[in-house]
Amino acid sequence: MDHKKSFYKHVAQTSDAPMGLEIDKASGAYIYTSEGKEYVDFISGIAVSSLGHRHPRVVKAVKEQVDRHLHVMVYGEYIQEPQSAYAELLTSQLPEILDRVYFVNSGTEANEGALKLAKKHTGRHKFVAFNHGYHGDTHGSLSVTGRDVYRDPYLPLLPDIHFLDFNSYEKLETIDEETAAVIMEPIQGEGGIIPAQKKWLRAVRERCNEVGALLIFDEIQTGFYRTGSLFAFQNYEVTPDILCLAKAMGGGMPMGAFVSSSENFESFMYNPPLNHVTTFGGHPVSCAAAYATLNELLSDDYGKRATEIESIVREELTAESIVEIRGVGAMLGLELANKELTQKVVEACFEQGIILGWTLHSNTLVRIAPPLIIEHELLRSTLMMINDSIQELSN
Ligand code: PLP
Numbered sequence: 246m247d248h249k250k251s252f253y254k255h256v257a258q259t260s261d262a263p264m265g266l267e268i269d270k271a272s273g274a275y276i277y278t279s280e281g282k283e284y285v286d287f288i289s290g291i292a293v294s295s296l297g298h299r300h301p302r303v304v305k306a307v308k309e310q311v312d313r314h315l316h317v318m319v320y321g322e323y324i325q326e327p328q329s330a331y332a333e334l335l336t337s338q339l340p341e342i343l344d345r346v347y348f349v350n351s352g353t354e355a356n357e358g359a360l361k362l363a364k365k366h367t368g369r370h371k372f373v374a375f376n377h378g379y380h381g382d383t384h385g386s387l388s389v390t391g392r393d394v395y396r397d398p399y400l401p402l403l404p405d406i407h408f409l410d411f412n413s414y415e416k417l418e419t420i421d422e423e424t425a426a427v428i429m430e431p432i433q434g435e436g437g438i439i440p441a442q443k444k445w446l447r448a449v450r451e452r453c454n455e456v457g458a459l460l461i462f463d464e465i466q467t468g469f470y471r472t473g474s475l476f477a478f479q480n481y482e483v484t485p486d487i488l489c490l491a492k493a494m495g496g497g498m499p500m501g502a503f504v505s506s507s508e509n510f511e512s513f514m515y516n517p518p519l520n521h522v523t524t525f526g527g528h529p530v531s532c533a534a535a536y537a538t539l540n541e542l543l544s545d546d547y548g549k550r551a552t553e554i555e556s557i558v559r560e561e562l563t564a565e566s567i568v569e570i571r572g573v574g575a576m577l578g579l580e581l582a583n584k585e586l587t588q589k590v591v592e593a594c595f596e597q598g599i600i601l602g603w604t605l606h607s608n609t610l611v612r613i614a615p616p617l618i619i620e621h622e623l624l625r626s627t628l629m630m631i632n633d634s635i636q637e638l639s640n
Contacts, residue, residue: 271298306537348527352491353381363426377436438578496538
């Protein structure tokens, strides 16, 4: 069978220029193609493979769970050990008010759930979100995504969504007594790796407290040590009312969650019961993988690894035409002079076996988000190749 032909003919496409790598296998920081070429995965499958590909602890947990049971019942009915164990482990790492986990299958689904929970708990339906924020592509998440080019083809979306500028104190009074929640990424990922300023984030939290609006942190990209702390909010010392997670959570398995207080979650139990359910949320194999992932993350100093990655990136990438290196820990972006140069650099690196990428809302930014397990030698040699490419292509 010609897999390449079937991919282009029968698999629904998301653009007219997919990367088109035909994958044979992946291991650690590497992806291997059917043609026998190896690539350094410098974007971790977009902030997923923080432990690298096929981490032995994750693979072992998946295999063991596959031998016990797969799906047995829709979410919320049966007591399944992998779910309960993971919920306990995850909440043990969170502030006391984030004591309950609702499991889903993806990032966008976590945000959908968070929006519904905020509506049901507050009895309000207004949301405040931020320009250039990205929360996923299902209708609710798209409604709070701050980029018209993605929203316009799908209008009308949810009503009463108000977009503010990220890191701006102007119009914070838009967050008012009618607001169900503010949804935001503490560090905007697809918007171009833009960290929130600490003082500003605290002002947003205070404003939410004043008016009784919930604060939702979408940590789908920033979570699980990508930015140096287990979750970015811990570094900001601002606790959200609802925390949305996915991506690196499952160690390569599909997994997401929104976490909040028992009190908030009560509104999902009544009027009517079963008002928010999912068939596959908290799939036992994904939960087993997530448990192994978090256990591994907690057993070593992954926060330090992320911080070291940042230092090495800043040390090695010195080409003159780099306008700025933005971000925190292993969630970094290189701002280059223009779109053409950015495209050429990404393509030239790809030719040399390095996978880089853009972010969704910026075409002058090269995303750098290697697996946290990457060895320093490989990290440095890859960065040197990237730096040389930038230097050569800017001349
Ligand atoms: N939120 C953020 C911050 C993201 O970066 C993404 C995906 O890139 C999502 C939500 C959507 O996640 P998913 O693709 O798993 O639906």
